[in-house]
Amino acid sequence: MAEKYEGCAVGIDLGTTYSCVAVWQEQHSRVEIIHNDQGNRTTPSFVAFTDNQRLVGDAAKNQAAANPQNTVFDAKRLIGRKYSDPITQKDILLWPFKIVADMNDKPMIVVQHKGQEKHLSAEEVSSMILMKMREIAEAYLEEPVKNVVVPVPAYFNDSQRKATIDAAAIAGLNVMRIINEPTAAAIAYGLDKRTNCVGERHIFIFDLGGGTFDVSLLTIKDKVFKVMATAGNTHLGGEDFDNRMVNYFVEEFKRKNKVEISGNPRALRRLRTACERAKRTLSYSVNTTIEVDALSGSIDFCSSISRARFEEINMDLFEECMETVDRCLSDAKMDKSSVHDVVLVGGSSRIPKVQQLLQDFFNGKDLCMSINPDEAVAYGAAVQAALLTKGIKHVPNLVLSDVTPLSLGISVNVDNIMSVVIPRNTTIPIKKTHIYYTPEDNTSFVNISVYEGERTRAIDNNLLGSFRFDGFPLAPRGHPFDVYVLP
Numbered sequence: 001m002a003e004k005y006e007g008c009a010v011g012i013d014l015g016t017t018y019s020c021v022a023v024w025q026e027q028h029s030r031v032e033i034i035h036n037d038q039g040n041r042t043t044p045s046f047v048a049f050t051d052n053q054r055l056v057g058d059a060a061k062n063q064a065a066a067n068p069q070n071t072v073f074d075a076k077r078l079i080g081r082k083y084s085d086p087i088t089q090k091d092i093l094l095w096p097f098k099i100v101a102d103m104n105d106k107p108m109i110v111v112q113h114k115g116q117e118k119h120l121s122a123e124e125v126s127s128m129i130l131m132k133m134r135e136i137a138e139a140y141l142e143e144p145v146k147n148v149v150v151p152v153p154a155y156f157n158d159s160q161r162k163a164t165i166d167a168a169a170i171a172g173l174n175v176m177r178i179i180n181e182p183t184a185a186a187i188a189y190g191l192d193k194r195t196n197c198v199g200e201r202h203i204f205i206f207d208l209g210g211g212t213f214d215v216s217l218l219t220i221k222d223k224v225f226k227v228m229a230t231a232g233n234t235h236l237g238g239e240d241f242d243n244r245m246v247n248y249f250v251e252e253f254k255r256k257n258k259v260e261i262s263g264n265p266r267a268l269r270r271l272r273t274a275c276e277r278a279k280r281t282l283s284y285s286v287n288t289t290i291e292v293d294a295l296s297g298s299i300d301f302c303s304s305i306s307r308a309r310f311e312e313i314n315m316d317l318f319e320e321c322m323e324t325v326d327r328c329l330s331d332a333k334m335d336k337s338s339v340h341d342v343v344l345v346g347g348s349s350r351i352p353k354v355q356q357l358l359q360d361f362f363n364g365k366d367l368c369m370s371i372n373p374d375e376a377v378a379y380g381a382a383v384q385a386a387l388l389t390k391g392i393k394h395v396p397n398l399v400l401s402d403v404t405p406l407s408l409g410i411s412v413n414v415d416n417i418m419s420v421v422i423p424r425n426t427t428i429p430i431k432k433t434h435i436y437y438t439p440e441d442n443t444s445f446v447n448i449s450v451y452e453g454e455r456t457r458a459i460d461n462n463l464l465g466s467f468r469f470d471g472f473p474l475a476p477r478g479h480p481f482d483v484y485v486l487p
Contacts, residue, residue: 004390005176009147010034010137011184011381012130014164016076016211016237018042018347020378021133023141024386029394031188031382033375034140042374043136047072047128049113056132065273068096068265070111075129077211077235078122079167080160083107087235094243096265123163127170134171148173149385151377153212154180154405155232157452157462176388182207182216183227183402184380185345188371190220191383191396201340202228206325206358207377209346211237213321215328217339226401229332229425231324236317238279238348244313245275245305249290253301261296270295282307283350311353322357331425336362343368345376403427404487411449411458413439418451418458421485431486438472438479445470448483 013020020042025032036043038058048060048071055063064071074095081088083101092099098110100119108119130148137145152164161178168175182205189203200221207214214232218225249271250262261267274290281288286307295301311318329336342362348354350373359367371379386395409420421434438446446469453461472479 003388005147005174005388006390007147008137008141008143008145009149009176009385009389010134010145011149011151011378011383011385012133013181013184013375013378013381014076014126014130014133014150014167015042015045015209015377016074016239017045018210018374019045019129019133020375021137022375022378022382023137024382024389024392024395026386026392026394031379032140033372033378034137036136037139043129043132045073045075045129047075047125049111049118051114054113054128056128065266065269068269070097070113071269072097072109072111072120072125074211074239075109075122075125077239078107078109079126080122080157080163081107096269123167124170126164126167130168130171130173134173146172146174147176147385147389149177149179149381149388150175151179151181151184151381153232153234154182154214154216154230155212155234157406158464159462160234176385179381179384179400180214180216180227180230180402180405181209181212181377182214182230182345183218183225183400184378184384185343185371185376186216186218186220186225187380187383187398187400188376189341189343189368190225190398202334202338204325204329204339204342204362205345206342206349207232207345208321208348208351208354209237210348211235211239213237213324213346215325217328217332217334223396223398224401225398226427227403228334229328230403230405231328231331232405233320233324236320237346240317241279241310241314241348241351242272242275244317245279245310246272248305248309248313249275249301249303252303253295257296257299259296259299264296267295271301278305279310279351282310283352307352314353318351318353318357321354322361325358325361339365341368343371345371345373347374349373401427406452406462407454408450408452408464408485408487409458409461410434410436410483410485411451412436413447415439416458418453418456418461421483422487424454426487428487431484434483434485435480436483438475438477438481441477442474443477444472444474446472446481450485 043057044061046060048055205216213236216230217228289304292301403425407424408422409418449466450464451461
């Protein structure tokens with residue numbers, strides 16, 4: 001039986017672009033999404049630093065164009081990664097704020113605050129957002145909040161999950177459990193539909209957010225939510241569609257005015273804000289205009305973009321989403337005709353082309369849009385938090401069964417081949433045994449490294465830890481030994 005915690009607990013969806021906090025209301029037996037001080041149910045995941053204060057949320061985003069180098073966003077894309085990671089290096093080219101490496105290859109965000117240069121980790125920035133969400137919850141509940149369930153992308157690796165827990169600890173929060181975002185969304189959908197559910201239902205969660213993309217196939221029967229398979233990309237979302245649009249208009253501005261603005265952080269921030277607005281408009285309109293006064297010097301910029309052109313410049317990303325959907329079903333060994341419900345989660349799932357491609361993939365099946373895509377993950381997290389809290393009796397009882405999103409394997413001594421012991425999408429908990437053999441003659445020890453990932457070369461995967469095993473008898477190489485792996 002899961003450990004129960006005392007004190008008030010909430011669910012916080014720490015998103016790449018927006019965050020959301022929710023709580024189980026025992027007296028009403030329902031989840032409440034908590035409004036922030038601006039009256040909004042989601043809060044921008046932005047932190048800004050000025051000469052005299054630190055701003056978080058709406059206040060930070062609202063001044064981003066005037067203070068681009070000291071306004072930090074996308075911390076979720078950086079958390080748990082190395083500075084030398086090729087993905088980090090690509091992102092650095094897009095961000096207006098400066099990133100440097102510390103002595104351990106950890107990326108540090110450089111800002112000016114109160115007249116001093118500060119170096120902040122992604123965990124520290126994320127903790128400031130979590131602290132803001134905590135304050136929003138405490139203002140509403142009128143009591144301290146110390147416990148939290150934080151969902152993470154299903155495809156987050158161990159380093160990213162641990163870094164998220166560290167961020168919560170810095171914010172003074174105890175993480176009761178980390179759950180996968182699509183699983184949290186499935187809880188929200190499953191509880192909403194439970195009264196109409198008869199027998200076993202296969203639910204496909206399509207979660208396309210601001211910076212990450214996850215899909216999961218689950219079966220729901222009675223109170224059991226069982227994940228069959230999951231797939232995703234921790235670096236694909238609405239931000240990438242925005243980047244494509246920004247690049248498109250940067251080139252147009254250059255062509256029309258013979259002025260290059262790609263090195264102008266203030267101009268890019270203002271253009272990005274206009275592009276974000278245009279992207280949302282294109283979800284319900286086939287054309288929209290972009291207008292930015294004095295984008296560069298005294299040059300005003302006015303242009304238009306059609307939904308068709310937006311789809312064209314992002315089509316490879318949309319197709320990548322569909323390939324991920326196909327991979328998830330393939331790993332689950334389930335035919336798409338067996339899926340009962342396809343559930344849309346994440347703000348970017350509102351994009352018409354994404355919906356059309358998904359509907360075509362599932363042979364015209366109607367997509368489920370009954371839950372709020374911006375709030376579903378926080379909703380599910382709040383239910384999980386209530387289940388783990390002492391004294392709460394009216395929360396729906398449910399059981400979660402999840403899978404390993406990434407394969408687990410080992411390499412022995414200097415061998416750089418990843419030997420998979422537990423393949424991805426294996427139901428957990430599980431214990432697997434694998435027989436290995438000493439690689440050298442007359443050796444009394446063996447070095448073993450444990451990795452997670454799908455690459456053939458061990459070094460290309462995420463290292464979880466290394467161990468040295470002593471006490472082998474001096475004998476010719478090939479002496480067998482067992483390795484037990486428990487995810």
